[in-house]
Amino acid sequence: MGPQPPRTPLRRISTNSLFRLSRAEAYPDAPEDLGFMEPAISELSDEMDTLQAHIEGLRHLSETLSTFNEAFASYLYVMEMNGLTTDWPQMPTEASFEQEHKREATRAIAAREAARAKAAAAAAAEESRRAEKSAADATLLEGQTTIGGHTSSSLTSSKPVKKKVAKPKLSAKEKKERSMEIEKVVNCLPLEFRGSDPNLRRHIDLVIEGLLDAPGRGLKITDLVKPPDLNQARVNKCLIALVNRKIVSKENSTGTVLYHWQGI
Structure with missing residues (x-):
């Protein structure tokens, strides 16, 4: 082994x-x-x-x-x-917003022009009415006759005839300056007064013109009322907006509420 x-x-x-x-x-x-x-x-x-x-x-x-x-x-x-596949052809773009701003400005300008034209037509109609009334008063005075050294007339009146002093007409330059001043004042007011409501814009223009026609003295609400379009409630609304912006001052020291133009 x-x-x-x-x-x-x-x-x-x-x-x-x-x-x-x-x-x-x-x-x-x-x-x-x-x-x-x-x-x-x-x-x-x-x-x-x-x-x-x-x-x-x-x-x-x-x-x-x-x-x-x-x-x-x-x-x-x-x-x-x-x-990648969904498309929104109607989605607003920057150009859409710019066009809308331009359209809004155009509408506001058109509304202001319409308000001014209507206010000018109303002023012309008022001036014509005053002229017709003055002519009628003059005709009435010419129809009087003198009897026995005393003056008499077919129509006698216990009260003297009070003639209204016509508002002096403004020149083209003064109208332009006033229009620019009114526009400057309106731009300080809320949006509803700046053209979004054409009627309200026309009312505020008339109120401002009435205050500008009375420099240095106070006016009551009734002095600015021009029926039937411009009633007391609308005048009061416009005055409240002007007082809130301190463009117009409110005084009631004599017991009567008076409004004084201050400007911007």
Whole structure:
């Protein structure tokens, strides 16, 4: 019999059987066979169950993240496609806003011109009426006769005839200056007086003109009333706006409310 081949030295646990190890003198009370490994195997099994639960939790988290990523990516894709394919031809642009501002300014200018034209027509009609009344008064005075050194008339009156002093006409330059002053005052008032309501703009122009025609003295509300268009309620509304802007001052020291023009 030939010599045996050399062998690699083994550790003690490998050189002896598990049976001899279990019956070693260091563990005289150890169970036979593999019984001494039961507690270690049980603990290992519990740890493996815990590891399996953690692995299942990680797998569920991964699936949840995958589902969220897919849904969110789809949402972003739909939003991008919607932005690329949807067109709004009627959406307002900067040019649209500029055109609207221009149209609004044109309407305001047209309203002011209409108000001025109407006010001028009303002033001309009033001037004509006053002229006709003055002519009628002159005709009535010419029809009087003198009898016995005393003056008599077919129509006698106990009250003297009071002639109204006609308002002096303004020159073209004065009209332009007054128009510019009125425009400057109106620009300081709320929006409703600046052309959004043509009737209210006409009323404020008439009130301002009445105050400008009486410099240095106060006017009552009734002095500015011009029926039937400009009644007392509308005059009061215009005066309230002017007083709030301190363009007109309000005085009631004499028991009668008077309004004085202050200007800007």
